Amino acid sequence: MRNNKDSSPHISRRVALTRTAIALGVAAAGATVTDASAQQKITPAAAKYQDQPKGQQSCAVCVNFQPPNACKFVQGTISPSGWCLLFAPKT
Numbered sequence: 001m002r003n004n005k006d007s008s009p010h011i012s013r014r015v016a017l018t019r020t021a022i023a024l025g026v027a028a029a030g031a032t033v034t035d036a037s038a039q040q041k042i043t044p045a046a047a048k049y050q051d052q053p054k055g056q057q058s059c060a061v062c063v064n065f066q067p068p069n070a071c072k073f074v075q076g077t078i079s080p081s082g083w084c085l086l087f088a089p090k091t
């Protein structure tokens, strides 16, 4: 048998405060994860990085390229002649 205390339309002040605290905690934890992930780069292998261009696509013409040899999203030394799955052309 299920206890339906929380489904009552009249929740106690304690329950309301507890729910608010949990919601704020989850929101704060989410913000922390987002901040951390925004600063992390993925590995070249995860991005399927290669040292050669793919057709007309290369790091030199990718919006994520950071001259002379870095990328906003991929770790390590990035060749201007390279390419990966995250390629996005400069406009």
Ligand code: SF4
Binding pocket: 047, 049, 058, 059, 060, 062, 063, 064, 065, 066, 070, 071, 072, 073, 074, 078, 082, 083, 084, 085, 086, 087, 088
């Ligand atoms: S193609 Fe990939 S590795 Fe190269 S700059 Fe763009 S996102 Fe970075």
